[in-house]
Amino acid sequence: MLSTHPAGVQSGRQFLPKVTDASPNQELLPLTARINSSDRLEIGGCDVTTLVEQFGSPLYILDEDTLRNACCQYREAFKKYYPGESQVLYASKAWSCLAVCAIASQEGLGIDVVSGGELYTALQAGVSPDKLYLHGNNKSLEELKLAINSGCTIVVDNWHELRTLGHWSSVIGNSDTNDPVRIMLRLTPGIECHTHEYIRTGHLDSKFGFDPNQLDEVFAFVSQHSALNCVGLHAHIGSQIFEQQPHQDLAGVMVQWLDKASSYGLQMQELNVGGGLGIRYTEADDPPSIEAWVKGVCTAIQNACVTQQIALPKLLCEPGRSLIGSACVTAYTVGSSKTVPGIRTYIAIDGGMSDNPRPITYQSVYRAVVANKMSAPATQTVTIAGKHCESGDILIKEATLPPSEPGDILVVLATGAYNYSMASNYNRLARPAAVVVKAGEANVILRRETYQDLMRQDCLPARLSSET
Numbered sequence: 001m002l003s004t005h006p007a008g009v010q011s012g013r014q015f016l017p018k019v020t021d022a023s024p025n026q027e028l029l030p031l032t033a034r035i036n037s038s039d040r041l042e043i044g045g046c047d048v049t050t051l052v053e054q055f056g057s058p059l060y061i062l063d064e065d066t067l068r069n070a071c072c073q074y075r076e077a078f079k080k081y082y083p084g085e086s087q088v089l090y091a092s093k094a095w096s097c098l099a100v101c102a103i104a105s106q107e108g109l110g111i112d113v114v115s116g117g118e119l120y121t122a123l124q125a126g127v128s129p130d131k132l133y134l135h136g137n138n139k140s141l142e143e144l145k146l147a148i149n150s151g152c153t154i155v156v157d158n159w160h161e162l163r164t165l166g167h168w169s170s171v172i173g174n175s176d177t178n179d180p181v182r183i184m185l186r187l188t189p190g191i192e193c194h195t196h197e198y199i200r201t202g203h204l205d206s207k208f209g210f211d212p213n214q215l216d217e218v219f220a221f222v223s224q225h226s227a228l229n230c231v232g233l234h235a236h237i238g239s240q241i242f243e244q245q246p247h248q249d250l251a252g253v254m255v256q257w258l259d260k261a262s263s264y265g266l267q268m269q270e271l272n273v274g275g276g277l278g279i280r281y282t283e284a285d286d287p288p289s290i291e292a293w294v295k296g297v298c299t300a301i302q303n304a305c306v307t308q309q310i311a312l313p314k315l316l317c318e319p320g321r322s323l324i325g326s327a328c329v330t331a332y333t334v335g336s337s338k339t340v341p342g343i344r345t346y347i348a349i350d351g352g353m354s355d356n357p358r359p360i361t362y363q364s365v366y367r368a369v370v371a372n373k374m375s376a377p378a379t380q381t382v383t384i385a386g387k388h389c390e391s392g393d394i395l396i397k398e399a400t401l402p403p404s405e406p407g408d409i410l411v412v413l414a415t416g417a418y419n420y421s422m423a424s425n426y427n428r429l430a431r432p433a434a435v436v437v438k439a440g441e442a443n444v445i446l447r448r449e450t451y452q453d454l455m456r457q458d459c460l461p462a463r464l465s466s467e468t
C-alpha cells in the first residue's frame, strides 16, 4: 500500500479551498468548506458534527454548490472554447440517485447511464430522454427495450449488440415503433494513459468498444441497415487521468473516423470524447482544471476538423469523477483503537470498505480531518481501519491527524465519486444515509438502510422455517 503521509500538514485547515473560483476537481474539500467559531468543519453552511448527530453515522455529505459549480464550469468552458454545438453528460456511474441526476439535469447536463437501473433512475429524476445515452458492453434485451421505448440514444459497444439492433424488429417481434433506433458507435482508440490498469479503457486490449481495425465492416453494416440511425462516435480512454495529451490525441483520431464514416454515406453529427479528467485526492495530485481540460479538447477537435476539412460536429463529453468527486465527504465516528508498539496505532471507524471500496480495490489514497478539531495540530500518524472482518479493510494507511478519541468525527475527503455507487452490504452492514447541503439546510437524498432493508430480498422456504 502507498504511503499517505503528507509533508508539512499542520491541521485540518490545510485542506480548505484557498480561492473561491477554484476548479472543484483541484480541491480536496468542497468549495463551501470553512471552519466555524467552534473550530468545527462546516460544509454548505452546515456544521458537520451536528449533521452526524442529526442524521447518524457514517454519513455522506454532498455539497450542492460544489456540484453545481463543476457542472457550470464544464458547460461554460464549452460555450467559451467551442463554436459548434456541445453537450456535457454526467457519467452517473460515479453516483446515481434521483437528487444527483436532478441537479445535473437542472444545470443543463445530459446523463450517461450504463445499465437499465441507471437509466430508470435518470428517467425517474425527470431527465429528458434526448439527453440520455445508454452504455454497456453486454446490454440485455430488456435494457435495450427500455432505452428504445424511452427514446434515449444507445452507444453500441460490439458486434453482438449491433446485429441485434440491426434486426431489431425481428428480434423483439412487434416493434412499438418503426422509427430507426438512435445509436452511436463506441470504438477503442488504442490510446494509452497513465492510470490504474482496472480503470483504463482506451488501449486495444480492452473489453469495451469496437476494434478500430474493423471500422470499414462496422460502417458498411450500419449503412446497410435502415433500422439504425447512427448519429455519431464515442470513445473513452480511462479514468483519473492527469495528462491532457491523450484526450487531445483522441480528438484527432475521432475526427478521422468521422471523415471515414462519410465515405460510407453516414452523416454523423456527434463526437463523444468520454470522461476521465482526474481529481485531487491528496496534495500530490495535480489534475488540470476543468476549463483547461475542455479548452484542450475543443482546440484539438477544431484543429483536426480544419485538417480533415469537415464541419464541426456536436461535441459531447461525459465526466463523472471531476463533477462530483470533491463535492462530497464521508463523516464517520471514531470508536476503538489499538497500538502495536513500535509498529502503528489503528483507529477504527464505523464504516469502511462497504461504503468506500476504492482503497481495497485500487489502493486509492485519501486524506482525512477531524471535523470537531479542525485547528488542532496534526501530531499523530495513525492507520484508519474500517469495521469489516477483513485485514485489508484499511481506509487510510498513514493519516496525519490530531490526537483523537472515541466520539470524534473523522471526515474522509473527496468521496463523491465511486463510493456510494460502489457501496455494498458486506458483513451485512447497512449502507449509510446521504444528505445534500446548501445554505445551511440539509436534506436526506438517500435514506440510511435498516436491518429490514438488509433482509428485503431474503426468502425463507417453509421447509427451513423453525415455525413449521
Ligand SMILES: Cc1ncc(COP(=O)(O)O)c(C=O)c1O
Pocket (backbone or CB within 6 Å): 091, 094, 112, 135, 199, 201, 236, 238, 239, 240, 274, 275, 276, 277, 318, 319, 320, 321, 322, 417
Ligand atoms: C464510458 C465511460 N464514460 C465516462 C466515464 C466517467 O469517467 P470519469 O468518472 O473518470 O470522468 C467512464 C468511467 O471511466 C466510462 O467508462
Ligand SMILES: N[C@@H](CCCC[NH3+])C(=O)O
Pocket (backbone or CB within 6 Å): 093, 199, 239, 240, 358, 362, 417, 418, 422
Ligand atoms: N470505479 C473506478 C472508476 C471506474 C470508471 C468507470 N469506467 C474508480 O473508483 O476509480
